[in-house]
Amino acid sequence: MHPAIAILLALAAVFLLIAYLLQRHSIIQVRRQLADADSPSVHHLHLKLPLPGREMEQLVAAVNGQLEQRRKEQVLHRSRERAVKEEIANLSHDLRTPLTSLQGYAHLLRDPAVPAAEREEYLAIILRKLDVMNNIVESFYELSSIDSGDYPLDRQPQYLYSLLTEVILAFHTDLVRKNIEVQLNLEESVRMIPLDEKAMIRIFSNVLQNVLRYGKSRLAISLFTEADKVKMVFANDTEHIRRQDLPRLFERTYTTDPSRSSGQLGLGLAIVKQLVEKQGGSLEAELNHGEFQLILTFGE
CATH class of the missing domain: 1.10.287.130 (Signal transduction histidine kinase, dimerisation/phosphotransfer (DHp) domain)
Known part of the structure; x- marks a missing residue:
């Protein structure tokens, strides 16, 4: 064999050996980083590639994506676990x-x-x-x-003016007994929208029960159309709901009564929120100068 060819082959072998050793070193380093992934003290691990290499870069990027997804799932799991324990x-x-x-x-x-x-x-x-x-x-x-998902909804066109007035009438005696003055601002011309009648009755009933529990002396109920959306606003004065309660008001089992002396859980408004959203609506809560407002919005 010609000496020059032998030298070239030897150099190629050396380069291949060096490339192999470097690749092996990268794999060992990545494997060690992966071994640390399950350590409780490691919360934001991202694999780092010691040496460049297209295939290894793609592999490390894929693994980092999986690690990030796993971290998100762990955070969600811990959050749900805390919520279940609290419930x-x-x-x-x-x-x-x-x-x-x-x-x-x-x-x-x-x-x-x-x-x-x-x-x-x-x-x-x-x-x-x-x-x-x-x-x-x-x-x-x-x-x-x-x-x-075991709560079937049969969404049919509903005339909310009639449905709402019927539920208000059913609670009339309780509101009078609680000395709550009711003011109605209901637009009869509000269009019919596809909603589940049973679910809407449950929503209105829970809201009015909340008024009876936490209301003070007056309740204003409005039904109107705004920006092609159908809105309902229940506004009552109260001394029991604080601004700091608003972010958690729709959580299950949350109650504004710290002593829980009323024997009531915060399930009523949690059910309202679930049923409103399952019908494509939204629910908001506001507190201004002692007046608590629940705002229900429906519409395509």
Whole structure:
């Protein structure tokens, strides 16, 4: 073999060996970085390529994409886990409170020395506590049905003026008893829009129940069209809702009552938000100078 050819072959072999060793070094470094990916102290790992190389660059870019997606899923999982733990804690508290009362009054009813009038009073309290517990369980069931998609919606053209007035009329006695003055600003000419009648009745009922729970003395209900959107505004004065409550107002189990003495969970407005959004609408909450507003908007 010609000496020049032998030298060229030797140099080619050396270059190939160097390229192999460098590639191997890159792979080892990447593998070590991947080994650190599961470390709890590593939150923002991105693989770095020690030496350039097109194939390795593409591989590292793909792996970094997977790591980023994994991090996002971990953050979402931790957030959901915290939310579930909070829901369980709140649910346990709000079921345990009436259960403790039920046990106490049940023991009193077993005492033969308790007068008949007091027995009737204790029995009425027990029934009220049972209503609270039943409402909590039913609300959780309804919310879980909405989440899982087992809450079928039959969207048909609805005349909201009639539907809303019917629900308001059904709550008239309760509003009068609570001394809440009602002012109606409802446009009869608002167009019909495709909505589920049962869901809308549930929405209006939950909103009015919220007014009865937290309202003070007046309620203004408006129905109108704005920018080709159908809007409903429920505005009531209140001393129980604070500005800091607004960001969490539609969260399940959140309540503006820190002591939770009312025995009520924050499920009503959470259900309202879910049902509004499932029908293509939006829900907003505002608080201005002691007036709380819920704004429902529908329209294509």
